[in-house]
Amino acid sequence: xxxxxxxxxxxxxxxxxxxxxxxTSGFAFKNSIMGWFRRAPGRERxxxxxxxxxxxxxxxxxxxxxxxISRNSASNTAYLQMNSLKPEDxxxxxxxxxxxxxxxxxxxxxxxWGQGTQVTVSS
Numbered sequence: 001x002x003x004x005x006x007x008x009x010x011x012x013x014x015x016x017x018x019x020x021x022x023x024t025s026g027f028a029f030k031n032s033i034m035g036w037f038r039r040a041p042g043r044e045r046x047x048x049x050x051x052x053x054x055x056x057x058x059x060x061x062x063x064x065x066x067x068x069i070s071r072n073s074a075s076n077t078a079y080l081q082m083n084s085l086k087p088e089d090x091x092x093x094x095x096x097x098x099x100x101x102x103x104x105x106x107x108x109x110x111x112x113w114g115q116g117t118q119v120t121v122s123s
Contacts, residue, residue: 002026002112004095009117012085016121020080022095022114033098034071034078037107038091038119048093049080050104058104063089085121092116 008020022034035050049069050058057069068081078095096110103109 002097004097004112004114006093006095006114006117009093009119011120011122014085014087014121014123016085017081017083018085018119020082020093020095020117020119022078022080024076024078024095024097027097027112028099029071029076029097030073031099033100033104034069035096035098035104035107035110036069036078036080036093037096038089038093039116040088040091043091045094045107047105047107051078052104060105082119085119087121087123090119090121092118 003025005023012018031053033052036048037045038048039045047060051069051071066084071078094116095114097112098110
C-alpha cells in the first residue's frame with residue numbers, strides 16, 4: 001500500500017521559514033519523481049516544485065529562489081524548504097509521487113498523493 005505523509009506545516013510570519021517533509025512507503029522511491037503542489041482557498045491546485053531520481057529539479061516561477069526541494073533515498077523522504085515566506089504562499093501543501101519520465105509540473109500524471117499539510121503565512 002502506497003503512503004505519502006506530509007508534515008511540517010504551520011503558522012509563520014511573513015519572511016519566516018518552514019520545512020515540509022513527505023515520508024513515503026509502498027513504492028520504489030529511488031526511481032520516482034516527487035512533486036509538491038499547493039491549493040490556496042478559492043484557487044486551483046498548482047505546481048510548486050519537483051525532483052526526479054537524478055536530482056533534477058523544477059520550480060514554479062513564484063517560488064524560485066525561495067523554495068528548495070530535496071530528497072533522501074535512505075529514508076524515502078522528500079522535503080520542501082521554504083524561505084522568505086509570503087502571505088500569498090498560504091495554502092494546503094501536498095506531496096505527490098510518480099514513476100516514469102516527463103514534465104514534473106503536471107498534477108494529472110501523479111497517481112499517489114498525500115493528505116496535505118496547512119501552511120499559513122501571516123502579514
